[in-house]
Amino acid sequence: MNTVLLDIQDLSVSFSGFHAVSKVNLQVEKGKIHVIIGPNGAGKSTLMDLITGKTKPTAGRILYEGENIAGKEPSVIASKYRIGRKFQGPNVFDNMTVYENIEIALTGYTSIWKAFSYRRTDKVKAQMKNVLDLVQLYDQKDRMAVELSHGQRQWLEIGMVIAQSPNLIILDEPAAGMTDTETYKTGEMVKGLAGEHTLIVIEHDMDFVEQIADKVTVLHQGRVLAEGSFQEVKENREVIRVYLQDESGEGF
Amino acid sequence: MLVIDDINVNYGKSKVINGISMKIGDREKLAILGRNGVGKTTLLKSVIGLLPLEKGRIRLDDKEISRQSPHWRAQQGIAYVPQGREIIPDLTVEENLELGGYAHTKDLEEQKKKVLRFFPALEVHLKRKGGVLSGGQQQQLAIGRALMSNPKILLLDEPTEGIQPNIVAEIAKILDRVREEMSITLVIVEQNLKFARKIADHYVIIQKGKVVSEGEMAHLEEETIKKYLAV
Amino acid sequence: GCSKGQSSNTIKVGVLFSDTGSTAVMEKTMTDACKMAFDEINKAGGVNGKKIEYIHEDYASDPATCTEKIKELIEKDHVVATVGCCTSASRQATLPTLKDDNSLLIYPTFTEGEEVHPNVIYVGCMPNQQATNFIPYLINKLGKKVFLVGSDYVFPKTCNKQARALINMYGGQVVGEEYVPLGGTDFSTVCSKIKSSGADFVYSAVVGDSNNAFFKDFKQYGLDASKTPICSIAIDESNLSAIGANYAEGHYASMPYFSSLDTDASKKFVDKYNSQFKDGTVVTVLTESAYSSCYLLAEALKKVKDPTDTTALIKAFGGLTFDAPQGQIKVDEYNHSTWVYSRFAKIHDGKFDVVYSTDKATRPEPWPGILYPQYKNSNFMPDWNDPKCYPQ
Amino acid sequence: MAFLISQMSNGLNQSAVLLIATLGLVIIFGLMKVINMAHGQMIMIGGFCAYIVTGIFSLPFCLAIVISFIVTALFGMLIEIVIIKRLYAKPTETILATFAISIILTEIARMVWPLAVNVKMPLPGKFTLGSVTIPFYNIFLVLIALGLLVCTIYFFACTKTGRKIRAITQNRQMTECLGIDTAKIDTLTFAYGAGLAGIAGCVLAPTTGVSYDMGATYLTNTFLTAVVGGAQSMVGTAVASGIIGESRTLLAGFSNDTWAMIMVSFAIIVLVRFKPEGLFYKEGR
């Protein structure tokens, strides 16, 4: 039985001698929420860069349903293998309206022919309204993305990824800059996406991680430090030392 | 002492801040809270001078600053750590730090040492370009850079966003220490309530561009939170 | 149109030169010359009792604008003829309009020839008038090895083609031929090539401000005017001051007219121009030629009953003479071009010292006999239907 | 062989000319991101300064260099304050504005000096080595080019102001918030870039003369050089002018100037294609 969607094997990358990711092995199971945590600079975002093709690995393989996607172009990875990503800092199309942002992300119209055949049908409109409602931006839909607040831009990007409807959704710190209740709501939304989609989520907010995680991997200095359920990881002494708590035993 | 007196701020025609007044005493620790998009960032930006006031005035130690340019305000002792960090990507970490000090620090080396004592994690990266640091590292750099100017008031916009838990704790402590050692007023916009509670002694909650609740942190009640911060 | 200049007591004439753009340097003085000429003509009673009203348009050194402006002159202002244009590109851009509207252009600038449009009178000199005497003179005086240079466009290339034939005819030898981009300012390569070619003189059709760089580089790179002079068919008084006296010293030029010409007519002309226009321009062959063009036009107008009858007007030009500052010139009876003098000058002290002059005007050959033997003694007539006559 | 050597020395001269003409643009366009269509006209201002100082007032040429720097820098300062200041990071508007400035300058120059003017050669004379001739002035140009290059590199890499400028070009708002008077520094930088263009006009004037339409000659070539060099790298620009100057002259030696120009343009297209960020570009995140 093959439930592993993404199988990362001995993946490494270095930037002029600096090993940002080294020999990482990781399995992401279909339909599950896989959370990656780890100190700042541990290489989490870089690992996502590798998966999505933004950075080319120096060694190792990334097997997506058995096929090696390491080193492929981002657009191929996104369209052929259906992997979508929300970046760490909001990364949206500034001088386009919220509506157009979502529309561009909409799945299934990326090739030139498809793009020409695209129409704003009622079905599409309903679909977009759905997404916009989900991220609470429906009443902002005619504003330019650049005019949104930081948090709203985060939401917008999440909305875009949902509209893209990929098999594998990567969320790099989706809850950053949100209030606690909003974070909770995001968590519920993420959980709703699981099953149909597979998710990799990076987050520093432990309550949020606890709320959503099926499995947690801890990266540290480019390597996998620990892996397991949230509870296991939380109690791992190394993880506590390098990540969760400072000398006096505090952490947020 | 920073006095904000009945200010309005607009983006074009859309009114974002609608008559906010507050007094921030010396060495006070103030947290500004509120949901996404209520105008917290806008408020900080208008204090540092990036956005013009439509109405009202801002005074720093009885000096009117509302019409001055941001660099002038910075030289008067207001430092700003923006949301999204805004590190200068092509300058090295060290140059980024020094840049923060040019305004009015005499002894850059000395100040740099002092700041690096707060952020030892940055030391190994000094010669790397600011742009390649990870999000968390950049956040630390941004705070460090702001401290380089030896400010009277430090404005922080969501300093914990994207920071690992133990560093958040550490930042809380660092900010405390910074306030003690450098005798600084802290104004922090924050979403992480736990952190805000820990670090601030006063709070202000903003909604629709107005102050809807303020007081001592210790007296911030669940009910208020539910009313103004929950969705 | 039917109302073409009829109703009033004036005859309208167009003056079409650039005030702006890259060729404005050359054309400003032509505008001035036209102004001077028409004012004189009007003061002397005008044409058959009618005053000439001239309308000046600026085509900004751009052929497309030139087309537009000539249309405006002909169709809006109803001019009976236009004096104007300074480059072949701009002249040729007016040709379709001239034909369509059956109007007349008097073209005062020198030209590469190989064109006789039925609606154009070419008053400027043809290459043959500059070269036929110049080349044997130079070969006799300076030596047989010749290096040809020019700006990279039609006029220099066509002139040099003719020069090459003449050089061969007089037993000379072309030791090199080089072209630099129009407006180019780097002549180091050309100078190196000239040096290594061992040429006795350089026959140059480099035009415009490029000459400043050319003459300077020439000396800078160790070429010597006393051994290998530049013999130019495209420099005039306006270039001399920019080149600088010591860099221009000892080089040659061939033109129908130099403002230093020592005749009463010329002196009077130069003095009058200089006292009238203090806009920084100087008298050059183009000034003289534009001035003569206006007079020729006036003379032709005097000969026709109805100034708007273009066909008659063109006919009136045939054989027309005028005592120009350079001497008597004559419009050829057949080929629409003008008999002008052939004069050579050696540059000394920043001035052209005329060293040779034909004693009367020489015959223009739009299709020079040396290249087109079939036309050698024929009187070439412009013909609407002959694709040779002009770009169809 | 001798011809080859002489072509190479000519190429060096052309490279120096390119470098001198481009340096000002590297600052205004490369660093400040202002697409300066009036760069050629700034060079022209320097040229006319040289003419006024040496030709009209008969003062020494070295004074002309200083004066043309000052005059052009002041002019740059003026247009920065009046016009460019409001247009940073708005490429459309800057193109329009600088284009308008270029027209206005050209027209004013044309009204004052309809004819090209001559600037006396300050260093006549030449070296002769066998059949290779090198004018003294060429050597002077190469030295000036190197001198300006070194000064400019030093200025940007090693001085505080240089660092501030780099910060401003990357994030103007943030730099302002750090207490740096960005407006002042912008003005100074722009003035410096303009001043360099002025020097270029001044030192190039003796070889080419000065005319109102000389600006157009430089615009294309300087942009090409600046970008091939990586748009903001001084060393890159030096290398780029070296490559372009030498290859143009060498190719011209074996064919002619026009074809050399065509081939070099083609090579630039290919080069930029394979080095999409110019010759000297450091990878960033």
Place this chain on the structure above:
Amino acid sequence: MMGGIYNKIRSVQIHRMIDIGLLVFLAVFPLFAEEFRVEMMGRYLCLAIFALSLDLLWGYGGLLSLGHAVFFGIGGYMIGLCYQIQFGLPAFMTREKITVLPWFYLPLKNPIVAALIGIGLAALISAILGFFVFSSKIKGVFFTIITLALAQMFSQFIITEQKYTNGFNGLQSIKRFAMNHGQPLDKIEYYYVILVVAALVFLFCMWLTRNRVGKIAVSIRENEQRLGFFGYTASHYKILIMTIAGAIAGLSGVLYAPATGSITVQDIGIAASTLVVVWIAVGGRGNLTGAVVGTLFINWAQSLLSDQFSSFWQLILGIVLILIIFFMPNGIVGKIISLQQRRRTDKMMAGQETASAEDGA
């Protein structure tokens, strides 16, 4: 009911109203203007088509080309050559001792074929360039510089290959589409041909930009890298836009050469390319209307100014440009659009305020 229609009209974007107004004006223009003015307008309309093509590329795709006139030139030269070879060898070839027409000129004999070749070749070269360039990570000014080099190359080539192109003098006597030595279209007819083509091109551009492809072009301009992560191959779209822009530029050249009767290197070089950029900037970039308005405005201004103030008209033009930047930083049409938007948001705001006041009550 009436109110509904009224509101509908009110909600039309203002620049669409300008388009319609302009079209009506242009359609009746020959009824009251002198013939040569109509011809002039025809020529400017061709330039407006040209400007539209660059607006697609620059205003929407964010790709600033300073060599776009090359494609215009290809179109113009093909038609020009067509009429040069109607009567056997053209003079400029005989002069250079060419005795038979080179084979590659043979297909140009028929004006329609020449026009199609003009458009097709422009599209092809622009596609090849696009393919070559966009398969690397080129962006921003580097693209601009490539086009600059291309323009330099192309115009120098035309100048130096005089025996095939008549060099600097350019091509003249280009007829308004005379078939087989027949009668060419008359000036007014040709004006309407240009107008119809211009309107069709405009509609096409409007369709394209409002279409998803246009939106994708804009997002390429905004954040090309991000687009890749949604699965788009940005380079394909860039090549597509390049090709379309090239074809339209070629088309405008094909129409232009007969409209002026001539085409020269000065119409196709860097200076010409720069001018179009300026026209678009004056009109307002990225809304199509701006390109047309800017082109017509500047060209008419030039023509009228140069009639009025012979030698300082360029100076005046320069000052006008500066004033435009000061008072209409987004161009003429950009300014009008933003005024309309301002009015709308004002209304919206006012509406919201009353609504919330009612809420409170």
